[in-house]
Amino acid sequence: MGTIFFELALTLYFAGFLLSIVGLLRKKSDLDRAVFLLTLAGFFLHTVYILVRYIKSGQAPVFSMHEATSFFAWSILAVSLLINLTYKARILSFGVILGFILMFISAFFPRSFPVVKPELKGFWIDIHALLAVFGIALFSIAFIFSILYLIQERAIKSKKFGGFDRILPSLEVLDKINYRLIYCGLPVYTAALIVGLIKYLSLLGFHFDPKQIWSFLTWAVYFLIFYLRVKGDWRKKKAAYLTIFGFLLVIFGFFGINLLTESFHKRL
């Protein structure tokens, strides 16, 4: 099942994770290049792993906790690498840390192919699941940027420097990337929810399950952030707090609901 690719990617991410921690503790950016190369290599192997599973099972590799968490990590790293290449913001380390933690968690879940009921196989269900995970990955990185924004803002406001503020980009850059992540994440997540809802209604009729309610709640929070931002009259600090709140909803929706109700959608 190509598990070797998973193990190798996990190992490379782990190395990147360690170097990131060391770099952050030393508050220097001289290890960034090494972190980037390790992550890129790990990301390549991780991509191979996901493709192998996709081809072998014939369904999007997001239908077990192992697969979903691994794809969550993959999405986070994909976006972090992209940001690292397009902006001069040295924030890959934070993405690698979050990505590795998710990868590590996914390693504990059983790796067998999930058994999916035949009526749930198909292009649109795949799209729904992939978009949903990718959407929350974008929100998760927005969460990282919100935390960094608050750290940097606190340093400037309290006039105490010498911490992480040294390696962080300006407030303006942190805020701009944060905004773009929400701006991209919202349509992706909305599309996932709409596709999911249509499929759900056509399969089961009108019913609510906890996951669904939770997802719409999460969506509402991000829509609120988006709306307030577009309106413009909003203090960025509060937007940052709201983004952190949204992330807590995301994580609980991803792990909590799934584990408590023992399936993605209990009724399916």
Place this chain on the structure above:
Amino acid sequence: MSLIVVGLNHKTAPVEIREKLAFNTQNSIKEGLKKLIQTEGINEAVIFSTCNRVEVYVYSNQEYENIVANLKQFLSEFHNISVKDFEQYLYIYYDRDAVSHLFKVTSSLDSMIVGEPQITGQVKDSYEVALSERTTSLILNHLMNRALFTAKRVRNETKIGENPVSVSYAAVGLIKKVFDELSKKSILLVGAGEMAELAMRHLIGSGIKNVYVTNRTYERAEELAREFNGNAVAFENLKEQITKSDIVICSTGAPQYVITEQMIKEVMPLRKHRPLFFIDISVPRNIDPKCNDLDNVYLYNIDDLQDVVDSNILERKKEAEKALKIVEEETEKFFQWLNSLQSVPVIVSIRNKAEQVRQEELEKFKSRFKELPPEVLASVDYLTQSIINKIMHSPTVALKNNCDSKEILIFAARRLFGLDSEEE
């Protein structure tokens, strides 16, 4: 042989003395170098002169005392000032101390503002003048290159030059922590004043293009606006202009707050809460400190800026300790290299190498002609030994001889016999 530096700097000598002994132009350095190199006992020389220091580095194969006296004499004659007028301000270092002094100077550890970067370039320039005048050779060339290398290491391996240590640069640094593209931001100067104008200049240098100036007297505002290539704004429009600005530098002589909390509270919604950065350089303060409590408003007064500078200076001092370790390491390396240029060890190594080759070849010979009687082998042994002795005789004599360019000869011998092949 000895390395000597004679010099004075901002710590040891007042400016009246420093300016008398300074070599102000490249030409005067060139002339000085020409005179120096003709001085008895001086083989190589570099003159280094900035507004804070004058230093003469020489390499000589004579005793220290003569050379130092000659150097003092040279300074006295060249600058037309009697020795006893400046003698007390001089510092004189020999060999190891001279090397580590140069490394410290080049790495900006001896500067008035520790970590300021210009000094390395100045050392490089002085060295290039000496190179063009051909007053350096093997020893000082290597020394100067190692000094520049040490400075590079210090810069890369420590954070000595990282944080600004002047108030106006500190202000620019803070503004860059909030804003990204300075070219798209506007700045407003309220009032006038030396430090405010300096900060403005640094900010304009960092790319700010939209500059506005306001003043209680409109003519003064116009005057400054012309100077900064900006626009003058009437003082009555202060609030309106703050709404359109991102950075406000305030420096007026007003006895009360010119910019009040109430004013900013009204301004922020109008600018959709875009961040607003205030720098208040005036004493008494002109901006209500409560403004800093408002969201997206950042206010730094002169004491805040000074605190940032102070902590940066402290930081640099810590980094300077790390840098001193690097200087020590590099001094040690330089002396290892210098010691390799002594004649006896070189002769010994060449002989050892020759003997090693002889033994190896002898072994090969013996194993190929096993049937030869022992007395023949003994004669072969003797023959090879005497060949080596004959060949080695004249190089040995030459290396032992004391001549002016002895180090170059030794350096060449090391190359020719491949003694340093394991090094770079």
